[in-house]
Amino acid sequence: MKANYDKDYSIVICTYNPDERLLTRCLKAVSELDREGLRTEVILVDNNSKIPVRSLAYVQEHTKNIPDLQILEVKQQGVRYARMAAIEKAQGKFTVYIDYDNEPAASYLQELKSLNDRFPQVGAWGPGQVYVDFIDGIDKKIEGYARMAFQERHDEAAEFSTEREWQHCYPFGTGLCTYTFLLKEYIELAEQGRFTQPGRTGAALTSGEDTQMVLLCISKGYAAGVSPTLQMHHIIPRSRASRKYLQRLAWGTGLCYESCMLEVFPERKPQLLRRLMAEAKFSRQALKRTIKATWHRNPMKKFELVRFLSINAGIYTALNKPLPATVVNIVKFLNLQ
Numbered sequence: 001m002k003a004n005y006d007k008d009y010s011i012v013i014c015t016y017n018p019d020e021r022l023l024t025r026c027l028k029a030v031s032e033l034d035r036e037g038l039r040t041e042v043i044l045v046d047n048n049s050k051i052p053v054r055s056l057a058y059v060q061e062h063t064k065n066i067p068d069l070q071i072l073e074v075k076q077q078g079v080r081y082a083r084m085a086a087i088e089k090a091q092g093k094f095t096v097y098i099d100y101d102n103e104p105a106a107s108y109l110q111e112l113k114s115l116n117d118r119f120p121q122v123g124a125w126g127p128g129q130v131y132v133d134f135i136d137g138i139d140k141k142i143e144g145y146a147r148m149a150f151q152e153r154h155d156e157a158a159e160f161s162t163e164r165e166w167q168h169c170y171p172f173g174t175g176l177c178t179y180t181f182l183l184k185e186y187i188e189l190a191e192q193g194r195f196t197q198p199g200r201t202g203a204a205l206t207s208g209e210d211t212q213m214v215l216l217c218i219s220k221g222y223a224a225g226v227s228p229t230l231q232m233h234h235i236i237p238r239s240r241a242s243r244k245y246l247q248r249l250a251w252g253t254g255l256c257y258e259s260c261m262l263e264v265f266p267e268r269k270p271q272l273l274r275r276l277m278a279e280a281k282f283s284r285q286a287l288k289r290t291i292k293a294t295w296h297r298n299p300m301k302k303f304e305l306v307r308f309l310s311i312n313a314g315i316y317t318a319l320n321k322p323l324p325a326t327v328v329n330i331v332k333f334l335n336l337q
Contacts (some may be wrong), residue, residue: 002067009040013030014086022237026098041070041090041111054073056311072086075168088184093181096176098223112230119223125177128159132147132152145303149246152234162222164265165261169225177219243299246303247306256317258315258318259270261318276316
């Protein structure tokens with residue numbers, strides 16, 4: 001582990017064509033973080049926005065209140081590339097991802113410091129209290145599902161694990177804090193071609209790099225967990241509070257999971273081969289479920305269909321097997337990609 005760091009925490013904010021309302025709240029919250037006794041830096045990454053973020057008046061207004069801030073422009077599209085560029089620049093012992101639609105509590109860094117000091121064996125921490133804020137409202141019929149999809153959680157106690165299978169207590173990308181030296185190792189492995197998950201790029205809603213960063217901590221003998229003392233608001237605008245968006249999100253996250261796992265833990269391959277559904281069976285079940293979901297009035301049936309498709313398609317993808325033609329056509333019909 002690197003012994004000397006210029007900073008305690010490197011805060012990374014990645015953004016692309018940001019909604020002013022969201023980025024304003026994010027930057028304001030970051031400016032109000034309690035930094036007493038801490039050495040921090042903030043790296044705001046503009047991932048090739050149409051209008052450069054540094055030129056926006058509201059960004060200039062709010063960033064002047066953030067100490068040791070730099071704006072990094074990354075032309076290669078995709079959250080993965082934005083984050084990797086920030087990691088290369090990071091000078092903190094820990095790196096904290098605050099997405100531009102995140103609003104951390106003022107105590108976030110101080111609570112992280114307490115956790116990092118008490119539990120040095122935990123390589124990745126995330127918020128145990130996440131409040132999803134639908135700023136433009138949400139259809140009540142899908143609100144419960146949407147809150148889950150956008151990672152709302154209310155844990156009562158700190159919990160962490162070292163299991164080599166995704167656990168409820170493992171953190172997502174929202175507010176993720178990780179040892180920086182592990183993230184720099186992630187970059188090295190990605191550059192060597194071992195980790196290939198692209199993250200979110202344009203309309204694609206995969207998010208594999210978050211998962212792999214957490215799993216890498218596990219593979220290196222560290223634990224990962226969440227704590228209710230870490231509190232965050234996840235701000236969701238109208239453009240993401242729709243059934244279509246949620247279906248594409250379910251497809252993207254489900255599709256990449258097994259590939260993420262297999263790249264970190266290659267020994268899982270025999271297990272995946274046993275779970276692989278035969279092409280004919282996958283096609284029959286996919287078609288049957290699609291017909292039922294299409295005509296059903298309950299929107300949850302469509303989400304259940306997408307989950308079934310993504311989980312099984314994810315196994316095919318991880319094993320480099322082409323999807324059955326019927327499944328490919330259903331994915332196109334549902335406009336999931």
